[in-house]
Amino acid sequence: MQTGISGLDDMLGGGIPRGSVVAVLGSFGTGKTTAGMQFILKGLGEGEKCIFISLEEDETSLTRNASSFGWDLAAHASKGALALVRLEPTDAKTSVERIRSELPGFIREFGASRVVIDSVSLLSMLYDTPAEKRGGLFTLCRLIRESGASALLTSEISENNPGASRDGMVEYTADGVILLRSVDSSDESEQQLTIRVVKMRGAAHSRRIRPYSITGSGIVVHSGAELF
Ligand SMILES: Nc1ncnc2c1ncn2[C@@H]1O[C@H](COP(=O)(O)OP(=O)(O)O)[C@@H](O)[C@H]1O
Ligand SMILES: [Mg+2]
Numbered sequence: 739m740q741t742g743i744s745g746l747d748d749m750l751g752g753g754i755p756r757g758s759v760v761a762v763l764g765s766f767g768t769g770k771t772t773a774g775m776q777f778i779l780k781g782l783g784e785g786e787k788c789i790f791i792s793l794e795e796d797e798t799s800l801t802r803n804a805s806s807f808g809w810d811l812a813a814h815a816s817k818g819a820l821a822l823v824r825l826e827p828t829d830a831k832t833s834v835e836r837i838r839s840e841l842p843g844f845i846r847e848f849g850a851s852r853v854v855i856d857s858v859s860l861l862s863m864l865y866d867t868p869a870e871k872r873g874g875l876f877t878l879c880r881l882i883r884e885s886g887a888s889a890l891l892t893s894e895i896s897e898n899n900p901g902a903s904r905d906g907m908v909e910y911t912a913d914g915v916i917l918l919r920s921v922d923s924s925d926e927s928e929q930q931l932t933i934r935v936v937k938m939r940g941a942a943h944s945r946r947i948r949p950y951s952i953t954g955s956g957i958v959v960h961s962g963a964e965l966f
Pocket of ligand 2: 771794
């Protein structure tokens with residue numbers, strides 16, 4: 739299944755295996771939400787139904803940001819091809835409960851092939867113990883897989899380890915992990931965005947670190963370029 743992110747599909751050997759749950763890890767501003775939108779738009783372009791669950795930005799902010807890339811999310815939503823679901827993080831316990839109890843049925847009824855949850859960091863903060871957190875994320879990934887949809891879960895990275903998610907769990911429970919990083923250039927005059935496929939069950943993927951840009955038409959991975 740193509741991600742819709744130019745260059746990333748090359749790194750993945752064509753795309754992500756259908757039915758997989760892929761975590762996209764990165765700090766703020768690395769393009770996680772944008773990557774989620776691109777994944778959804780690719781599906782919509784193929785005539786698939788898609789669900790975007792946002793715990794961070796509200797519908798207005800999402801549709802406005804999307805339109806800055808020339809993407810009309812609202813049009814897809816009004817046609818019934820896209821469900822934009824906003825969950826209030828203030829009502830977090832209910833959000834977790836609703837995702838667990840309602841998401842599988844909703845994916846089936848809506849007929850969604852692609853699901854994005856932006857982000858699971860807020861979700862996993864709600865669990866009290868690491869065991870509950872692991873259990874919660876594990877169940878979430880299993881429910882999505884059983885529903886037949888493919889999913890992209892965005893996650894903040896850990897402050898101490900930029901190679902790990904903030905909850906330190908999603909990379910274990912997901913089938914795939916894509917790591918976005920913002921690194922200083924050698925003279926620190928500029929930041930360079932880099933992407934790496936750390937894990938992808940069932941795919942012969944590249945492990946090279948590649949530069950990418952966030953352009954006026956979304957994320958573009960320079961899959962043939964070397965880092966400076
Ligand atoms: N229309 C646009 N054209 C080019 N770059 C953009 C545009 N809109 C946003 N960006 C870049 O994308 C970044 C935000 O990406 P986003 O997907 O929201 O990141 P994250 O979800 O990881 O915080 C902005 O900080 C900006 O650098
Ligand atoms: Mg975001």
